[in-house]
Amino acid sequence: MAAVREAIGPAFVALLVASIAAYFYQSDPDPASRFFAAYHVGFGVMGVALAAFLAERLARTFRYNRVAAVALSLIAFYLSLPTDSRAQPWLAIAQISSTSIFLGLIVAMLTGEALRIACRRLPAMAGIAAAAIATVAVFGLLAAAGISLGGLLLPLIRPLVAVGDTLPGLLVVVALQTLLWCAGVHGPAFLSAIVTPIYLHALDQNSQAFIHHQLPPHIVTIALATFFFPGGSGATLPLALLMLGSRVARLRKLALASLLPSFANVNEPLIFGVPIVMNPTFALPFIGVPLLLATITYAAMWFGIVDRTVFWVPPVNLLPAVIGAWIVTGRDWRAVVLVVVNVAVGAALYAPFLRSFEREIGRSPEEAEALVKTAAAIRAHELDVERHPEHLVEEKTDG
Numbered sequence: 100m101a102a103v104r105e106a107i108g109p110a111f112v113a114l115l116v117a118s119i120a121a122y123f124y125q126s127d128p129d130p131a132s133r134f135f136a137a138y139h140v141g142f143g144v145m146g147v148a149l150a151a152f153l154a155e156r157l158a159r160t161f162r163y164n165r166v167a168a169v170a171l172s173l174i175a176f177y178l179s180l181p182t183d184s185r186a187q188p189w190l191a192i193a194q195i196s197s198t199s200i201f202l203g204l205i206v207a208m209l210t211g212e213a214l215r216i217a218c219r220r221l222p223a224m225a226g227i228a229a230a231a232i233a234t235v236a237v238f239g240l241l242a243a244a245g246i247s248l249g250g251l252l253l254p255l256i257r258p259l260v261a262v263g264d265t266l267p268g269l270l271v272v273v274a275l276q277t278l279l280w281c282a283g284v285h286g287p288a289f290l291s292a293i294v295t296p297i298y299l300h301a302l303d304q305n306s307q308a309f310i311h312h313q314l315p316p317h318i319v320t321i322a323l324a325t326f327f328f329p330g331g332s333g334a335t336l337p338l339a340l341l342m343l344g345s346r347v348a349r350l351r352k353l354a355l356a357s358l359l360p361s362f363a364n365v366n367e368p369l370i371f372g373v374p375i376v377m378n379p380t381f382a383l384p385f386i387g388v389p390l391l392l393a394t395i396t397y398a399a400m401w402f403g404i405v406d407r408t409v410f411w412v413p414p415v416n417l418l419p420a421v422i423g424a425w426i427v428t429g430r431d432w433r434a435v436v437l438v439v440v441n442v443a444v445g446a447a448l449y450a451p452f453l454r455s456f457e458r459e460i461g462r463s464p465e466e467a468e469a470l471v472k473t474a475a476a477i478r479a480h481e482l483d484v485e486r487h488p489e490h491l492v493e494e495k496t497d498g
Contacts (some may be wrong), residue, residue, distance in 0.1 A: 100190055102156035103204065104291050110203075111413045113148030117141040118412075135310035138410070139383045142303045143192035146199025150176045153207035161211070163218040167227045168211055171234045175206040178238035179248035196248045197303035200296045201256060202249045210234050256300055263297050264319045264396050273327065273393050277386040280332050281376065287332055295321060302411055309409040309429060322411035322427035326362060326434075327392035328440050329420035331366030333385040334392055336420070337445035338453065347457050362419045373456075380456045388448050392441045399437055406431035 118141030127133045154172035158165040176187065179202055184191040185235045192199060209276070213233050218226035241248060262268050264478070272294055276287050298321035305315035330336025339361040342354035357368035375381045399405040406428040424434035 102153060102160050106152035107291060107295055108206075108413075109152050110145050110149040111496055114141040114145040114258075115412050117144035132256070132310055135306050138306055139196050140193045142299065143195060143199045145302040146195075146197075146201075146203040147173070147176060147192060147300075149200060149203035150207050153204065154211055157207065157211040158214070161215045162472075163214050164223070164227055165239065167231070168214055171210040171231060172203075172207045175210050175234050175238045176202060176237075178242045179206060181250050182242065182245050184347065185242070191249075197296075197300040198249055198252050198256060200299055201252050204296060205248070205252075206238075208238065218315055220331075251495065258298070259297050260301050260304075264301060264317045265296070269319045269323075269393055269397060270390055273389050274386060277333050277389055280370065281378075281382045281385055286431045298323075302408065305407060307408045309437045315407040315409055318397055319398060320408045320411070322408035322415070323393075323396065325332055325408075325416065325420055325423040325427055326396040326438060326441060327389050328364065329438060329445070330361040331364045331390075332389075333366065333375065334441070334445045335366045335369050335385075336361045336364075337376070337388075337442050338373075338384075338449045339366075340442075341453050342373075342448055343448055345453065345457060350457070363417045364420065364423075378456075379449045380459060384449050384452045388445045391448070392445060395444070396437065405433045405437050 111361050121137035121140040122133050125133045125136060127136065150172045151169050154168040158168035176199075177185070180188065180191040181194055184194055195202065210230070214227065214230040217233075218228040220226070221229055224246045238248075263272070272290065276290055279290075298319065301317035302320035302322060305317050305320060308315045328334055330339060339354050339357055342350045343358070345351045345354065353368065353372045356434045357366070357372065360366065360368055370376050373381065375385055396405075400407050408427040409429045411427050415426055420428070421435045424438045425431065428434040
């Protein structure tokens with residue numbers, strides 16, 4: 100999970116760079132058509148990048164040869180491309196587009212596991228050679244038989260996208276993300292390995308429908324969080340705004356310090372500073388507010404009140420939600436209104452819990468101080484895991 104989370108970030112950079120390059124490579128006179136066609140190619144390149152970056156992260160975590168890991172993963176990826184266009188990899192990658200993200204995940208993990216097992220049981224070079232032979236044999240035989248793993252994945256992905264594109268499916272993901280945060284685990288990062296490829300595939304289909312002047316087929320995409328997570332996980336922007344008028348000096352200062360990050364949807368200062376993590380007072384609104392906002396957002400798009408999302412790249416999620424919503428919906432002004440409504444609803448729901456917490460601080464300041472220390476310890480441990488994911492492997496091995 101940690102390796103996938105680390106690999107997805109640079110893979111998004113590859114998506115952005117490839118989309119820009121593909122945009123200028125095309126000759127279509129319509130800028131919008133060129134943009135979304137390039138975006139489609141970018142998703143395909145993201146899968147190639149993910150195959151390489153994930154293979155390297157796994158090799159670093161489990162301590163086997165990184166160069167061999169990346170090489171075997173890319174070889175397996177190439178052999179898994181559609182047979183009719185494998186001779187022209189650029190066209191093959193564009194053909195499978197966002198399906199390549201799943202393909203990259205699968206080949207990196209399969210080849211990585213082969214390397215890990217081989218290098219554990221054999222001397223270093225012999226292990227690499229054995230893993231290479233196994234990789235070429237398995238994926239080569241599939242390719243020789245005319246079987247494309249990339250092509251086989253598409254019918255398997257459709258049910259996942261269909262389940263994720265429902266209100267219950269959305270609410271389950273939102274609830275898990277926020278519940279994990281309340282327990283001190285970075286929920287979105289933990290679940291990103293599972294939901295990001297599915298929601299990116301849905302977004303790719305929406306963008307292609309948009310450029311062909313069709314109704315985007317999916318409501319739930321990776322860009323939808325712009326609406327129900329204003330300020331970051333837990334929809335904490337309303338809380339930051341409310342805290343500006345708090346009766347507790349510490350909370351007012353924290354609100355001022357965290358306001359700009361909150362507008363950029365970075366809310367760790369609030370989560371660990373209030374704190375929200377391990378705090379029973381804020382657990383209910385932190386989970387419940389995003390669930391309600393997700394329901395409002397889903398209904399607004401289901402009934403066509405607001406356009407569905409068609410575009411997203413990582414820099415968008417660092418923009419204020421009102422701007423990000425306008426961009427991801429293809430410049431629909433009603434999306435801005437929906438975000439404002441969501442923030443107002445969130446503020447109304449957070450307000451009584453903030454007042455309750457202020458009273459608790461007044462009655463038991465030592466308990467509030469203990470919460471802050473607990474949150475600081477959790478944050479320190481989380482940062483250590485992010486910087487040294489191999490520690491997780493060592494801990495499990497020692498156990």
